Amino acid sequence: MTGGWDGIDEFVAVAETGGFTRAAERLRLSSSHVSRSVARLEDRLQARLFYRTTRKVSLTESGRAFLARCQRLAEERDEAFLAVGDLQGDGPGEAKGLLRMTCATAYGERFVVPLVNELLERHPRLSVEIELTNRTLDLVQEGYDLAIRLGRLNESSLVATRIAPRAMHLCAAPAYLERHGIPDSLGALAGHQCLIGTSDGWLFDEGGRDWLFRPRGRWRCNSGVAVLDAALRGFGLCQLPDYYVKEPVAEGRLVPLLERHRPPNTAVWAVYPQKRHVPPKVHAAIRHLRQGLAKRPEYR
Structure with missing residues (x-):
């Protein structure tokens, strides 16, 4: 395949920002340049990377798989530049x-x-x-x-520059779910107690589109550690990054919910x-x- 890195930075920026305009602002390029670069990349790959509508841009299945690999390549490229940059010192x-x-x-x-x-x-x-x-x-x-x-x-x-992944998970303690039931759809979230942290909105994926839920509940704190503690005590549902919930989920103290709607990795x-x-x-x-x-x- 010819073309090397052509279009890769533009593709990653669109995927991570959710739109061509925001990607152009990040890269300090024109929207038309970003759009053309992604289109040429799709032509080279013979694959569609994005679903495009007048209001929304979302990744296709091929786009999701390609993004993960492109992010790793970009990190390795950044590492190479950083190694050379170190030589600016004494x-x-x-x-x-x-x-x-x-x-x-x-x-x-x-x-x-x-x-x-x-x-x-x-x-x-x-x-x-x-x-x-x-x-x-x-x-x-x-x-x-x-x-x-x-x-x-x-x-x-x-x-x-991206230095680590970050995935968000909706979770609850088994004791809470025994009392209140397991939400089986995004619409069911409105009937549950929610533990609110630093964000007033929880983001989910609904058929490749962002779906924003405004959580409601009688508990709020701007500390992820505190949210985790409240969730483990069975106070309600929480949405937290993987680095908070990975161990409790593995131990069975928290149950992941609606994983098919988990938002794309930030x-x-x-x-x-x-x-x-x-x-x-x-x-x-x-x-x-x-x-x-x-x-x-x-x-x-």
Whole structure:
């Protein structure tokens, strides 16, 4: 097959943002360019990658399979660029100066900060300042080098690279389901108690389309750990990322529900301001976080 990487970045951006316009904004290209690139890629593959309507773009079965492989290829390509970028320092892997970064509180405490501490041990000339907050900070205006963000990204002029997968699961404890029954459809969710976390909307997949549910219940907290605890106690349904529920599901303490409607995998992103030459400290942090997260049992 000829064409190499032509159309791959455009295809991944459309799949991850859910539309050609948002993909064009992420890539800083025109919508027509993105559309033509994806069309040429489909011609080369002799396969349809997206269902297109005037209001919605969704992946075909072939598109879903192709996306997973393209994301892995893109990560490996990013790794290659990061390895070369390291050579900008005083020596291979050199990272120095102050790295200012931000991340959501719970995820940062559990995953990011321990890995950043490892990075500091390896780079004695590096110092770090980490702001853990659930607010989305303006990296440029507030002078941050790097942010770790979760889920679907809003369109922006920032550079984003995927460092880990992130899948959302609807779950409940067996005790809750014994009392209230098992929801057998998306429409049945309205009759259940829901444990509400940081999001007022739960996203599901309905025939290749996004289906948004507004959960209702008498319990709310902006902590995933707290939501998990309430779910394990049988208070209601929860929708949480895989790294919270993988172990309880494997142990039978939580039951996954409506898995056929699970939304397409979102991701964990490293996001940074667009610059002509990205500092080695940012390269080093991204690479270390990606490699470290891949070793965590929650992501295996």
